[in-house]
Amino acid sequence: MTGNVESGVLDLLIIGAGVYGICAASTYLALHPESKLIVLDEDEDVGGVWSRSRHYPLFWSQSGVRVSGFPDVPFRPPADAERFYDLPEARSLGQYLHDYVDMKVYDGQSLRERFAFRATVKDVRKAEDGLWRVTAEQDSTELRYMATKVIVATGLTSLPNMPNLPGRETFQGLVVHQKDIGRSRILTPEEPDIEKHEHVTIYGGGKSAADLAYAAATDTLRHRKVTWVIRSSGSGPLSVSHPKPPVPGYRNVTELACTRAIAALSSANPYLPESSWREWLWNSAVGEWLLNKIWTSTETKVVSAADFVGREGKLPGFEGLQPTGSARWLTSPIGLLQRDDWWDVIARKVQVCRGEIARLEPDHLVLNDGRVVSTDVLICATGWKQEFPFFSAKEAARLGLPIPLNETKLVDDERQLWRAEDSEAEKRVLARWPYLAQVLKVKANEVRATPYRLYRYTIPLHDHSIAFLGTAAVPNAYHTAVVQSLLAIAHLDGNLKLPTEAEMADDIAFVNAWSRIRYPLIGHPGNVLNFEMLSFTDIVLDQLGLSSHRLPAETRKRWTGWWQDLTQPSLAADYAGLIDEYRKKYHQSGTRAS
Incomplete structure (x- = not known):
């Protein structure tokens, strides 16, 4: 039509x-x-x-x-x-x-x-x-x-959120965002110029980057030399968990995530009514200990499965995949591996580098610390813009x-309009969940918009x-x-x-403040x-x-x-x-x- x-x-x-x-x-x-x-x-x-x-x-x-x-x-x-x-x-x-x-x-x-x-x-x-x-x-x-x-x-x-790549006009290889991987036909039998695409570099630290690194490293069409570059200034590498459920009755952990039990275990949930047992879970020392125990156990399993230090045959730099954030507060990206050999393949076949791309040259890229990475294909798994x-x-x-922050007048007007509601909402969030104050110190991702x-x-x-x-x-x-x-x-x-406009504005401000504090790295939107x-x-x-x-x-x-x-x-x-x-x-x- x-x-x-x-x-x-x-x-x-x-x-x-x-x-x-x-x-x-x-x-x-x-x-x-x-x-x-x-x-x-x-x-x-x-x-x-x-x-x-x-x-x-x-x-x-x-x-x-x-x-x-x-x-x-x-x-x-x-x-x-x-x-x-x-x-x-x-x-x-x-x-x-x-x-x-x-x-x-x-x-x-x-x-x-x-x-x-x-x-x-x-x-x-x-x-x-x-x-x-x-x-x-x-x-x-x-x-x-x-x-x-x-x-x-x-x-x-x-x-697509494409990074700034100085020297891109001189680069003789292919630059593609994750959105366009299918159209590019990379890693398929129809890949154009496949004979020229030996050195594949993945740029990004999230789930798509992890998937693409594994796909390139296991490609049977031709031998690839794969490098995975993760920004040192970003949120770091993702925490990769196995999909096997930790308890019986579920086919995978995502089914467990689709339960009201997981919602109840959230460290602060604005969509659940207050109750004595939630008050105990969220605001008592014993409840906090229990929640920390659950989340720490999850993080420990990831580190143990990866064996960042002792894994046999690992390439130098593999330990750079160890998450630095918290699964509970989502201060590192999270994702599921989809092959039992994922860690082994990444450790043995993917060169992991932490750093920023400083510039592109005709057949390689240069990191901010001067390291040179031979590159024929640069895949940017760098996420998305919310615009x-x-x-x-x-x-x-x-x-x-x-509103993009470069729209200065509109941004100033928006902030002035919501200033009182936002300030009051933040006080209400911290009053309901006082322990959230501890995560306010976490550095947020770059804020690009209101x-x-x-x-x-x-x-x-x-x-x-x-x-x-x-x-x-x-x-x-x-x-x-x-x-x-x-x-x-x-x-x-x-x-x-609908509630009145004033009531809806109050709810919006409260949810925004909660999201920003509960998810300090990614919650600003x-x-x-x-x-x-x-x-x-x-x-x-x-x-x-x-x-x-x-x-x-x-x-x-x-x-x-x-x-x-x-x-x-x-x-x-x-x-x-x-x-x-x-x-x-x-x-x-x-x-x-x-």
Whole structure:
């Protein structure tokens, strides 16, 4: 679908065809099957981070099969697809999402027919008549749309964060960001100039860098000499854990992470009500000792498995992968290994260097301490920018989106506007969890923008015709996509009874202060829910008056029901009844998709 302004006013325009955009479109059409809806995406297919254009060998999901996929169509990887502790390959998820938009049909039209691919959104603005004007470019052709409502679902992995690389214009090799690995065909039989790509350098310290280092080191197409450069000024190397669950009853640790027990063990959870046992756990000396014991044990297992000092056959520099931060406070990146031989391969076949890239030369790069690294391919696994380039800075400020710090006047105005609320919120956070004061001393990542100012990470304070999905950093996008989509649609349809603007502003300030203090390294944007995701989705569904995803309240009052609710993983299938429950509650006329 490539509609234009001549096609009339759309009921809903969605930007982004990843997990959040697909879920929002499917949910809206389930409730409004005859509506005029379009989804715009710059890629050639659906999936976002899981789209087939981003795949590379040994790219795996960190979410298990049972907690992935949408509730209406179970995710079932092909029988011959490889799994590691029930963690699937990325290509299985990409194929699932590709098939999903073909099989979902509303009012005689498939979901795919409502998508416009290779459509890069250039400008989004609200006109005086209250309609949204959206301009996009598709194959050098300008597309223009009008819509009464907009959902922005571009998520956190759309805009590459490319480092400054002095001398790049003289470098004769290939420089590619992790987003474009699939398109570049690196590490595949179709790799262009493969005979020239002997020296591969990975730049970055997170999970994608770890995956790419392993993939390059185990490439069977040609022998590679792999160097992994991790910035000495950054957050350091990630803490790599094994996906094997520490207790029975789970297929992998991500299923354990999708339990209310893990949410309850968070060091500070703003989405759980205060209770005597949580007060004991969080604020007593014994509770603090117990929490420290749990997290220290986790960190010790990582160090023990790696054997940074004594591992036989390790290359010099391997010990530079030892995490320097805390898993509890997330002051180092975290991730799961997806092969039992991961540590051995990295130790024996990957040269690890800590340092900054000072400049590029024609066939090598130079680190800030003068070391020279021969490089034919430089892969930048350097993360993402949390920006929305299709909004003007002024519009971003109005909507509560991050404002780049170089927009001095808007940043000063934003800080002045929120100064009192932010100050009071920080006092409230430290009063509720006094021990969080100890983590305030941790150096944060470089701050590039103001924080999000969205209610429930979704709703702007002053505009009820637009919503944002995928803005929260969570361990499982599918759970959050289902819940955020319902929240956004209830908001856009006028079915959600919101608090007053003052109450929402107070909540936003409190959550931002909590995120900044609880997650000192990465929490400044105010959107981190690494351990609190399930508590957040529970409270949102409770706000919507929906409960079919949980055991009945009476059952949870009994010991066995309470324990089951606390310890069983929240699976994708558990959310299957939410749309019907929503439809009945709000008297929507939509029907099931064919």
